Amino acid sequence: MPDSSEDSDPGRDLCLDALARGCEAARFDVRRLREAPSLRMTAVFHQRSERYALIRKATLWAAETHEYLYAYAPSDLDSALWRAILDDVLARGLAAIRPHDEHMTSYISAVLLCRSWHADAADAVRRARFVRSFRWGLRGWARLRTIAVRLPDAEQASAACVCNASARNALLPLIRSALSPLFTL
Template structure:
């Protein structure tokens, strides 16, 4: 599969509202993610990480009753057209990168690996493949937590006609926080609607 820079969209600035990537990354930063732009030779344009820790104490901080950690690793890809073979490649890339970040231990509860694809055209087969995406893994039979894959593809609207909606397709795990984050970021630029099934 060709993951060269030629697969990137030619002119996102010509889209109504401009390039959605800066708005998305700014929203991620405001939500507490550590955001990093990727300048490599491929469709991966940004990655972000979010870490949360909860603890329970008894009378003093020295006596910790419990502690849990939750993590999310978000990988943002841009491509002119998303088809099923490219989706499988991007899905595997996100899983490989995400698994390299996860460090299971006694206090690890859950890590989400999120693959977000921004594209100019979304193939119906790719939309179905994104919706059907399932991946979860437990560490030490769940004693050291688990990981789950969130998958979301957003087909950006064309420059014309004005007021066109962006379409999204996502798996069940992405319908909560990931979709809400994307909607919050893109709502000022254009309306976001579900890709027809």
């Protein structure tokens, strides 16, 4: 799906570099790559919390939280491309999740950096929902976070973004801080 014009966009490459630095500052393990359909970066975050009594072998409880972030850079986001990206993100994210007794939550995050979007695709990003529980929630659950950022160009002075409800409190601040020069007040 990517075309040759996507490979030579220095603005998106700078935004991907800024996003990679922001993810690394938030303690993600970042990997840059080029795959279809326009996948440019993956970032993985793992956190483990536990409580124990007196000695470490006497663990009272333990919980693990994971986030699998996939950054795409399509030039124009339409509904068909969004559906293909969503299917790809869910397939990659669900393949990475390993539910077990101490697994609590895994977030599968899709970040799209695009030059333009169709209104129906932006609305589909905003309405995207996916939740899956593993063994009725006893082995945790997975949730989808989606955000699309329309990068500024000659016609637009500031970047615009749309995100679903689960991305609003956690992923949106990360994106805004990483790409802060693009967002004007």
